[in-house]
Amino acid sequence: MQHGAAYMSSMSYNGPCDRCEAGWEHHGGKCYHFSISKSSWNRSRADCRAKGGDLVKIDSREEQKFLEKRLREMNKTEEKFWIGLKRSADEDRWFWMDGSPLNKSLTFWSRNQPDTRNGTNRENPAGQSVRVGGKGRAPDLNLSTMSRPQSCIEGEAPDSQHAKSNKGSKVTKERAALLVSGVLLAAALIVIYRLLFEIMRTKENLKNLEDHRMKCENNLTDGPCDRCEAGWEHHGGKCYHFSISKSSWSQSRAECRAKGGDLVNIDSREEQRFLDGRVRNLMNEAEDQFWIGLTDSAAEGRWMWVDNTPLNERFSFWLSGEPNNLTGITPEGEDCVAMWKKGGAPDLKSWNDSPCSVPHRSICEKAEVTGQIKYEEASQQASSPEQNRSSQESLQNKMDFTSTRGTTGVPGPL
Known part of the structure; x- marks a missing residue:
């Protein structure tokens, strides 16, 4: 115990x-x-x-x-x-x-x-x-x-539990009144404690808000706020979008580029671990696969990312027996790469070469959006928590973000 x-x-x-x-x-x-x-x-x-x-x-x-x-x-x-x-x-x-x-x-x-x-x-x-x-x-x-x-x-104290076991004991009216008074007093103290705690927390939140406002007015000297657009997930300074529809590798890449990004370029074990975990959670069926930005369309066996950088073998995560360039599905073989394995891949090895024309889901990637927040000078300080919350919402609505995104090169044929 x-x-x-x-x-x-x-x-x-x-x-x-x-x-x-x-x-x-x-x-x-x-x-x-x-x-x-x-x-x-x-x-x-x-x-x-x-x-x-x-x-x-x-x-x-x-x-x-x-x-x-x-x-x-x-x-x-x-x-x-x-x-x-x-x-x-x-x-x-x-x-x-x-x-x-x-x-x-x-x-x-x-x-x-x-x-x-x-x-x-x-x-x-x-x-x-x-x-x-x-x-x-x-x-x-x-x-x-x-x-x-x-x-x-x-x-209850141990003595009171022992007293409970004595079936012959009786509680007098005076003791009952004292017990009720004690319960009411305890309840009042709890309410007072909670009110004090809420007041202290509100003051702390207001102080944090004021500190943040001052930093933003000073052009965010401690660094910009990193954000991703709706439908994108932030991780490691990048934004990721996991599609729900299936299309060919070329069509998937075109859709990523239309969103301001490209098919994902995996350049670290930590990024592979993050994507492997997300893909497992998002797979609806055991055979679901996600296109990534790796292909050997230009030259068989020479794997290139969509930014025209060659695959670093230190950070390759092929499934056992892959790539194998099978020609059973399409005559042109398997020139594009997808990742899968719903049950989890040993040592994160979840890459599989696949025919580029086969429809799969996809992972898009782009640089995080950085911005500079500008606030109008407040004409007066709010005098209550409700007014401060209203001021906070007003300031949030006046945020002005200037987006900066990374650019990617264009690989072999689409």
């Missing part, structure tokens, strides 16, 4: 630069904080909420994989971390702290879990425990294990 554990918390962040506060890590549009101290589930959640977030809600396999990876990197594989999952009072179902029920298709219980044999605490919070197997990887991402802190029922 576990007395306490560290915890993982998350919160959404929609700031203009998609950054997280100090001590938080950004991933997938959320900010994560990994505690270094241990406490009960209730105390851990209170700490998260005091930081403006909550215990983490895991709602995708990709997010579970990210958390597992971070725990391995932190050398915390033997530790247990609280997450925001809790059993209902009737022990009939599990639900997250935002009130949503646990999606049974996205559960990652360890073997023989959840196990309700230990303890009697009806809150039954779920803790995250990483048990690494093989080469430092948890088998099939099954990371969650249930545990309960050894404590009395919240709000």
